[in-house]
Amino acid sequence: MQKSKFSIIRRLLAVLAVVMCTFIACNNDEGNDPGGKKDPSRLDEIFEIFDAFEGENYTPPSGFDARRSGTAYGTITEKTYFSTTTQANRKCNVYTPPGYDKNETYPVLYLLHGIGGTHTEWTNDGGKPNEIISNLIRSGDAKPMIVVIPNVRAMVPDTPPASSTQVHFNAFHNFINDLRDDLMPFIKENYSVSEDRDQVAIAGLSMGALESLHIGIRMPETFGYVGAFSAAPTLDTLVPPAEQTVPAQYKDKTFFMLCCGTEDTTALGPTRSYNENLKKNGVRTAYYEIPGEHVFKFWNNGLYHFVRCIF
Numbered sequence: 377m378q379k380s381k382f383s384i385i386r387r388l389l390a391v392l393a394v395v396m397c398t399f400i401a402c403n404n405d406e407g408n409d410p411g412g413k414k415d416p417s418r419l420d421e422i423f424e425i426f427d428a429f430e431g432e433n434y435t436p437p438s439g440f441d442a443r444r445s446g447t448a449y450g451t452i453t454e455k456t457y458f459s460t461t462t463q464a465n466r467k468c469n470v471y472t473p474p475g476y477d478k479n480e481t482y483p484v485l486y487l488l489h490g491i492g493g494t495h496t497e498w499t500n501d502g503g504k505p506n507e508i509i510s511n512l513i514r515s516g517d518a519k520p521m522i523v524v525i526p527n528v529r530a531m532v533p534d535t536p537p538a539s540s541t542q543v544h545f546n547a548f549h550n551f552i553n554d555l556r557d558d559l560m561p562f563i564k565e566n567y568s569v570s571e572d573r574d575q576v577a578i579a580g581l582s583m584g585a586l587e588s589l590h591i592g593i594r595m596p597e598t599f600g601y602v603g604a605f606s607a608a609p610t611l612d613t614l615v616p617p618a619e620q621t622v623p624a625q626y627k628d629k630t631f632f633m634l635c636c637g638t639e640d641t642t643a644l645g646p647t648r649s650y651n652e653n654l655k656k657n658g659v660r661t662a663y664y665e666i667p668g669e670h671v672f673k674f675w676n677n678g679l680y681h682f683v684r685c686i687f
Contacts (some may be wrong), residue, residue: 418574419660422631422685426662429681434635434666436680440511441504448474449510452499457562461554464532468495468559470567471506471523473513477568483687484522484569486555487679488580488587491548491608492536495527502672503581508680519687522567528584530554548583552591556598572600577686579603579633581675582643586610589620589650596626601686604634605678606643606670607650621657631685632661635678637668 443449450473459466473482487505489497498505505523512518527534531547563569570576578599580588585604592602622630632654636647644665651663662685668674 419628419631423660423662425685426633426681429664429684434664434677434681436677440680441508441676443507444511444514447511447514450474450506451476452506454495455562455566457558459530459554459558461550461558462530462532462534464534466527466530466534466554466558468527469499469525470563471509471525472567473520473522474510475520476522479568481568481570481575482520482522483575483577484524484563484567485577485579485683485686486559487523487525488528488551488578488584489525490580490582490584491540491544494529494534494536495525498525498581502676503679504676505679508676509683512680512683518683521683521687522563522569524559524563526551526555526559528580528587548587549590551587552594555591556595560598573598573629574600575687577601577603577682579605579679579682581605581672581678582608582670585634585643586646592630592632593620593622596623596630600629601631601682602633603678603682603686604632604647604650605675605682606636606640607634607647608643609646620653622654622659627657627659630659632659633663633678633682633685634661635664635666635674635681637670637674638665639668640670640674642670 450471452469452471454467455470456465456467487498489495493501497503505525509518509521509523513520528551529547530550530553531543537544564571576599578588578592579602585607588602589604589607592599634647634651636644638644651661654661666677668677
């Protein structure tokens, strides 16, 4: 009887030890994750998805950016918000997925245009975000998401100027203030979007790709995913991504995807430079080059692959 009693006590102590170890491990995981819920294993899962694209030669299926019979498409709505940054009303386009339900919470992608565009460039000039993203949602290769397509030129007036000047470049660099202080609060107030960094992404083409890198590196607590399609060169005194570093606590918690066309005489060199700098700073990147120029045919390819990886 005495032996049986000691056996029971030993078993209880063993169970208690397991519970305590589990509790300590969970607390340690929380303490080591200042950048959000994403951990290296989550990033590994994303890279497994991305690595498979190489086997496809980064070639999307035919009609990936076209309307398909039997597929429901999202809605793109032009919205106006007041910007305290520019002290003026500004416009953006917002994509809501098929079956959007304001009672549900959605991940959100901020999708940026190039130096000559506005909030309409992705929707009117060949970008086809509605078709690309809705088709991926239909096939199960992307989660339903909200996509915000802003005017990245944060100045008054915010229309494209006749020529690019320092004032013009400064307006693009000022967008980080408009995004953080005005646009994101507006979207939060009017749409059911998550604020978890694992559910927030930013990406863009050309000048918008450059700004996505700047913003993603400077606001790592906000963005878990950064996409740069044909990132433009830095044309002024702003410190380029080639000389910026990602805060250490976010290096293994942020997905960076960069890509460029091999015939792109504008962006190939800069995109390679930005990618190499990220790697030198210990950041794992998803990178690819395929035949292509500085055009939407390539940028649509980038959007297609990026959306398949995020969230």
